[in-house]
Amino acid sequence: MSLLVVGTMAFDALETPFGKVDRVIGGSATYVAWSASYFTQPIRQVSIIGGDFPTTEIDALKKRGVTFEGVEVVKEGKSFFWSGRYHMDMNTRDSLITELNVLADFNPQLPESYQDCEFLMLGNLVPAIQMNVINQLRKRPKLIVLDTMNFWMETAMDDLKKAIGMVDVLLVNDSEARQLTGEYSLPKAAMKIQEMGPKFLIIKKGEHGALLFHDRSVFYAPALPLDEVFDPTGAGDTFAGGFMGHLAKTKDISFENMKTAIIYGSAMASFCVEKFGPQRLQELSEQDIQERMQSFVDLVNFDIDLVG
Amino acid sequence: MSLLVVGTMAFDALETPFGKVDRVIGGSATYVAWSASYFTQPIRQVSIIGGDFPTTEIDALKKRGVTFEGVEVVKEGKSFFWSGRYHMDMNTRDSLITELNVLADFNPQLPESYQDCEFLMLGNLVPAIQMNVINQLRKRPKLIVLDTMNFWMETAMDDLKKAIGMVDVLLVNDSEARQLTGEYSLPKAAMKIQEMGPKFLIIKKGEHGALLFHDRSVFYAPALPLDEVFDPTGAGDTFAGGFMGHLAKTKDISFENMKTAIIYGSAMASFCVEKFGPQRLQELSEQDIQERMQSFVDLVNFDIDLVG
Numbered sequence: 001m002s003l004l005v006v007g008t009m010a011f012d013a014l015e016t017p018f019g020k021v022d023r024v025i026g027g028s029a030t031y032v033a034w035s036a037s038y039f040t041q042p043i044r045q046v047s048i049i050g051g052d053f054p055t056t057e058i059d060a061l062k063k064r065g066v067t068f069e070g071v072e073v074v075k076e077g078k079s080f081f082w083s084g085r086y087h088m089d090m091n092t093r094d095s096l097i098t099e100l101n102v103l104a105d106f107n108p109q110l111p112e113s114y115q116d117c118e119f120l121m122l123g124n125l126v127p128a129i130q131m132n133v134i135n136q137l138r139k140r141p142k143l144i145v146l147d148t149m150n151f152w153m154e155t156a157m158d159d160l161k162k163a164i165g166m167v168d169v170l171l172v173n174d175s176e177a178r179q180l181t182g183e184y185s186l187p188k189a190a191m192k193i194q195e196m197g198p199k200f201l202i203i204k205k206g207e208h209g210a211l212l213f214h215d216r217s218v219f220y221a222p223a224l225p226l227d228e229v230f231d232p233t234g235a236g237d238t239f240a241g242g243f244m245g246h247l248a249k250t251k252d253i254s255f256e257n258m259k260t261a262i263i264y265g266s267a268m269a270s271f272c273v274e275k276f277g278p279q280r281l282q283e284l285s286e287q288d289i290q291e292r293m294q295s296f297v298d299l300v301n302f303d304i305d306l307v308g
Numbered sequence: 309m310s311l312l313v314v315g316t317m318a319f320d321a322l323e324t325p326f327g328k329v330d331r332v333i334g335g336s337a338t339y340v341a342w343s344a345s346y347f348t349q350p351i352r353q354v355s356i357i358g359g360d361f362p363t364t365e366i367d368a369l370k371k372r373g374v375t376f377e378g379v380e381v382v383k384e385g386k387s388f389f390w391s392g393r394y395h396m397d398m399n400t401r402d403s404l405i406t407e408l409n410v411l412a413d414f415n416p417q418l419p420e421s422y423q424d425c426e427f428l429m430l431g432n433l434v435p436a437i438q439m440n441v442i443n444q445l446r447k448r449p450k451l452i453v454l455d456t457m458n459f460w461m462e463t464a465m466d467d468l469k470k471a472i473g474m475v476d477v478l479l480v481n482d483s484e485a486r487q488l489t490g491e492y493s494l495p496k497a498a499m500k501i502q503e504m505g506p507k508f509l510i511i512k513k514g515e516h517g518a519l520l521f522h523d524r525s526v527f528y529a530p531a532l533p534l535d536e537v538f539d540p541t542g543a544g545d546t547f548a549g550g551f552m553g554h555l556a557k558t559k560d561i562s563f564e565n566m567k568t569a570i571i572y573g574s575a576m577a578s579f580c581v582e583k584f585g586p587q588r589l590q591e592l593s594e595q596d597i598q599e600r601m602q603s604f605v606d607l608v609n610f611d612i613d614l615v616g
Contacts, residue, residue: 089492184396185533185537186533205516208513208516209517209530217606219610220530220533221610222517222528225493225495225526226493226495227495228493256611259611260610260611262610263610263612290614293614294614297614299527299528300530300608301567302527302529302564302567302568303567304571306598306601306605
């Protein structure tokens with residue numbers, strides 16, 4: 001009866017055209033959990049951290065209904081660290097430093113209390129670990145969503161294809177969908193990916209929105225044009241968190257409800273980029289979210305009378 | 309009581325990953341007229357052609373309600389010729405040959421019968437010529453739309469700014485909006501452009517759709533994800549033709565109706581790219597257009613109940 005989230009919890013150092021932070025909380029599971037917590041609780045977190053991960057951040061997440069039974073703490077170890085610099089267009093970035101630290105030995109063991117999970121969000125990780133988590137669940141969740149990236153296509157394609165074959169929804173960006181299938185046309189790439197296993201495909205296009213494919217149907221969710229994109233780090237994970245949070249809350253995994261879930265994901269992502277790290281996600285109200293959703297409705301709404 | 313279209317009528321040689329044509333009808337005014345003719349007639353065409361422009365093409369346009377009184381025919385001259393090659397992603401292209409021919413001496417004189425125009429579409433041309441046409445009209449049209457491109461920003465920025473200051477709607481792509489204003493954020497660019505004169509700004513983003521800005525309001529029109537983009541030539545002009553055609557038909561220039569007009573423009577553009585040149589635009593039925601519009605409704609439609 002809950003959402004299970006697997007991913008990294010980390011420190012990031014970020015440089016954008018708007019500023020610089022040396023050490024801010026990051027990691028895919030951190031963003032997913034913060035975002036999803038506005039829709040559903042509890043959230044069963046699976047990750048690994050070092051003794052350096054701040055207690056204040058853990059407590060803040062616990063207050064949002066995030067359980068830490070599945071988060072391994074390596075007291076003498078250091079948390080995963082990533083440092084990146086964004087270019088002026090905010091769509092491209094250079095990785096400056098990647099220190100795996102405790103993540104190098106990540107081998108998640110699901111606590112018994114996590115076996116009740118109905119929704120499983122596999123954040124971007126080694127495909128073998130993503131499969132390992134699926135295999136530990138005695139009862140298949142109602143919905144499994146897998147996020148991945150081009151790095152695994154280049155280094156672990158066989159494993160990645162196996163993992164993709166085990167899930168219901170694949171989450172990638174447009175260039176990754178093309179790389180995975182060898183098809184430039186996104187509708188064609190979507191057909192190929194559905195043949196690999198997932199019945200649903202979400203293609204994230206950053207400032208250009210997101211596409212949801214299912215059978216021959218397609219849904220286009222816009223991104224809100226923003227005055228300022230302060231820091232895009234975590235936007236994709238925040239999107240996934242809002243998407244999964246809405247589905248877990250409503251327990252409805254129809255194509256129609258996934259459309260709404262994608263708009264919630266897009267709304268959450270539009271908050272995420274307004275400040276460095278997950279900061280903006282830690283201070284939202286219900287009303288903030290409802291107002292942002294209204295902006296999305298206004299953004300795409302048009303009147304038309306079509307002759308039947 | 310009519311739509312006035314100013315632009316080029318030309319020959320194109322095109323090379324795409326799907327094939328090659330040595331000589332096909334092209335030009336901005338050709339695409340605009342074909343597209344708009346499904347919505348409104350007559351269309352007052354202003355252009356210049358050589359004696360080599362095929363009578364069959366002229367007759368086909370005349371059958372669609374396009375009047376040629378404003379099209380200068382230079383019997384001994386050759387029509388404007390452009391040759392281009394598209395890259396695999398279809399979003400970028402190289403110009404291989406540009407022969408201005410009769411276009412070099414284009415100095416349009418509006419026939420008296422054109423003075424009744426209510427809607428003026430200024431296709432991409434030398435800004436001085438665009439201004440010249442506006443100045444020849446004794447009564448200001450209900451709506452003036454100007455299309456332009458980065459080339460004029462680099463070679464005739466002063467004139468271009470003057471021309472932009474005289475129109476109601478500016479039509480550019482995202483990189484041109486950024487180049488024109490020095491703002492990376494599109495909402496900020498939109499504010500600056502509105503300060504330059506136009507109350508409306510349409511930003512074309514190709515496969516990523518289009519944005520309409522007015523005051524602080526924004527509307528996002530998606531592009532239909534297509535299995536094949538055969539030839540993108542003329543898609544922007546076809547979009548403009550559908551947009552203007554719907555407005556001229558309904559005579560309603562409100563922000564709300566412009567949203568619908570943009571969806572019509574997007575639908576027409578989605579046909580244009582299916583075959584080389586304007587070929588696909590010459591064979592559409594009312595039903596084709598209605599069905600395509602339904603695809604756009606389905607593409608963006610989602611259900612949501614918002615509190616408050």
